[in-house]
Amino acid sequence: MSTDGSTATLLAALLKLRAELSGAALGLEIPGAQDGRDARQALVTQLDDYVLPRLVQQDAPLLAVVGGSTGAGKSTLVNSLIGRAVTESGVLRPTTRSAVLVHHPDDAEWFQPDRILPDLARTASQTNDARSLTLVAAHTVPRGLAILDAPDVDSVEESNRRLAGELLAAADLWLFVTSAARYADQVPWDYLREAADRSAAVAIVLDRTSTESMGEVRGHLARMLTARGLKDSPLFTVLESSVDSEGLLPPSAVAPILSWLHDLAGDPEVRAAVVAQTLDGAVRKIVFAAFDVADLVAEQGAVTASLVEDVDRAYTGAEAAFDKSVSDGTLMHGELAARWRDFVGGDMGRGVDDRMGRIRDRIVDSVRGRRTRVAEVQQALATNVELLLLEQAEAGAHAAYQAWEENQAGAALLRGGDRELERATRTVRARAERVSQDWVEACTEIVRSTGSERKTSARFLALGTHGAAITLAVAVLNELATREDAHHSGGAAARDLLAETFGDSSEHLLQTAKEDLLRRAGTVLVGERQRFYDALSRTAASPDAAASIRSAARSAEDARHRDLIPDDWDNLT
Template sequence: MTATNATTDMLTALVRLREVLRKAPLPLETPGIAAHRSVRTEVLAQLEDYVLPRLIQIDAPLLTVVGGSTGAGKSTLVNSLVGGRVSLPGVLRPTTRSPVLVHHPSDVAWFDQSRILPDLERTPDASMDTGRLQLVASDNVPPGLAILDAPDIDSVEERNRLLASQLLAAADLWLFVTSAARYADQVPWEFLKSAAERSTAVAVVLDRTPPDALAEVSGHLARMLTARGLRDSPLFAVPESTVDDEGLLPPEAVADIRAWLEMLAADAGARAAVVRQTLDGAIRSLSRRTHPLADALAEQATVVTRLREAVDTAYDAAQRDIDEAITSGNLLRGEVLMRWQEFVGTGDLLKALESRVSQLRDRVVGGIRGRTQQIERVAVAVESGLESLILEHAERAAENADRAWRGSDAGVALSDSVPSELGRASRTLRRRVDAEVRAWHEGVLELVRAEGAGKRGTARFLAFGVNGLGVSLMMVVFASTGGVTGAEVGVAGGTAAVAQKVLEAVFGDQAVRRLAERARRDLERRVGALLDEERARFDTVLDELGVDTTAAERLRDATRRVDDVRFAAPEGGYA
């Protein structure tokens, strides 16, 4: 594989890795998720701020980021290296301002907004806005080199710390500045440890050190660097000196650092070696850090699946319970039973139905005519009973689903994030249930009309009418299981048996079975649709998270591809 092919293949692999990460949020509050979110943000930032831009423009100037602790003298050092005041030192702490990038005038095209740090707006002027990057052209900076003055890594201002981390991650070379008073602090060593782990090219500047302590402090610092995997990092010592009227250190104080940087700028091979070391280390680090992210994504998918299953369990149980209550005869009690008995009388109707058909008109029609109000009362009682049944179980399903969610931190956060209360049925449910129950009633009447199309002039049909037969069919539905109808199960003291006889007298046994099954299925469908709408409130919350159950494997595949290309790249790196 040639260096050019390796670059193309690596760009393709890294772009794919970036896209997988972009589309793989970590929204659920699972254990340790804050750290994973931070890593994901850092990985994406380094891809976009440094790795991809550097691969696309491998010959761009060497970006040296000057970073370090509060009060270490970074800005003074930058100004002294450039030979002029380009970065304003902070008198008060914390100093909040835009970072400053100094480059040779001929290199200005390399640092437009599409090159590195694309989220920082370019500006030629000093600013207090940390979202801007001040570009300063200076002939005192050799071509092929750029120096960026970053905020304090240990600033009390969080935005300064975050920006410092972002800028250091975008560096080809870290020029890490510390002082005799601060060189053993924990925060700088955390950054240096990270640099060692990523094989980032690092040079350390021991600044503001009393001359009589230079040897001792430099020796101790060198030992610390060696112990922490940075033995090859150049170490420069800048003695404590008096600055001139421009705030610059004496030229001899920074001569060694300036000479070393100029050497790197002039030597294409040395410059390429620094870039190659940092770039390869960054890519290797990205690959290593995405493996735990893949595990975190898999856990997010598992939690989403578990939360969705809890919702399905609650609402599937509600559907089963409602279906059972409808077909078991439980509704043929209370108000419904009382109104039905008012309609059919004390048994005269059943006796009449058991008599000869020729006697039916004389003995039944007179008893049914004038009972319109009783029929309506039965219908109202049925609708009311159905509505109460559905609402009760929908409310219980919402409570059960919400309770299951609140058994985990992820579910609690989700439940609390929704404006409407998930643990209660939706406010519009009662209205929708009322509409569906009425629609089902109308559907039952339509079934009766259609079935009796050729029998509307018969004595039996006229005796009961569409409404009476419709109510009777509903009674049969409420005591039918798997096609076994009311007369066969004898539920609620013969209530369904009477309704069965009424319908059979008009339509016949097989037709009654068919009508009851169709009405029952229509009711189940409507109840299922109502519950699905309620279930959807939970599902929508989960869907809006954007958790992709395939993201973990896709991230692993993308990472493996990056590793394969890196291992196959020629020894000279990328061209």
């Protein structure tokens, strides 16, 4: 690849794509979710372990990862290529050990943790930690080349298989080792098919094969490679041989492979061609796979939208029920009805002027030290509004919870620790109490804001500001009640008093007070539904996540096409 501005553009595009992929949540348990999470993580890991470091350091040594089947002789081959034992052969299976990377001493700086495979801790000697990388310096490795011994791709140990895949994904060149006994196994071919899909540079080593069977096995293996898109991959053979006291094969057995690797390391143009081919193939595969992840993210977004609709429907219903009950006289019962009747004089059949006189007498009584009936009505008003708001908060929670239980993804969220969503929050009572009391007090401010000529009228003076305020509040609670129902509850008296006191302004006051109550109650119910939104935000992708991934992938693909790939791979064979 070129090292000019086009590479910088590609690097920026891939960094953007990485950010979009890592930031897209796939937490909803819908069909394909786990596959999507695995695919997304594989792409991020591929970017971190190979593509981004290699783009930044295109002059870094060529990394040849030696991988293959269990018992194929990878470690023995690596030791023989180096000329001494640098990695232990696994006599017992399965064997879990750190991977070993062998490099020329002058190339040591290229393999620091911030350069390649950053998630693997560096060690000076081989350990049993699969998440570490043993660095070995050897003068027998030419400058510009590093050889990495990976675990078995078909190991029974999951950690070994996972590490093998991670290391192979970080390779500029795969040196794939198999044997006459294992070359047709399915698992290694799955890895080779992946290599072919992303145009990775691959060389095959047919190891531990007898002279008698070499021709037949090599011919069959070559046909298999051709059928799977790897016909141009170099194919080396290592005859079955005895090892020396240090466990090394005869130098002649590995000479062709060693010569080929030295030629790669010694020719900058050919080495660059190998890197360019593998890197370009990796970027192309990442871009295409990112669109698949975006599709899964979009599916999650659709389910998220459905779950949000369930919550909105539940709480919109709760708000509508609150609105109806506030206005239709439902709240005019019990203590509130009794206190209001007492306030207006008990006999709802009295005329307005008569009621005004009786109310005026009670105000005089309160001035003389008797407990004001206004305060009793205010408290009863607040209590009834509070209880209604609590009831609808519980109803909204229950309806949203039930809807989620009927949805696979929603039910999984509830099982995952959000069962408390079935009930209203523990703090809703305190908030409902505050809202109710604040509204009753707000009615007083609404009355005070009316025209001064109304506040000097005889009727207003008879009621007083607080009396007029509770009259307004009671009228709100009976706005839609029938005349008969309103008469029995005292609501008709409140509406009559309000009209007689404020005239044409009464309807405006009524609407203002009602809207204020609904707004205050709405804030409580919005806070209640937010719990469901929060549960979704912890697991679900944002609505525009899929589009953002697709956009970033398209930008990366455009940048990839602007980077020219030298077509020199044929020269390597």
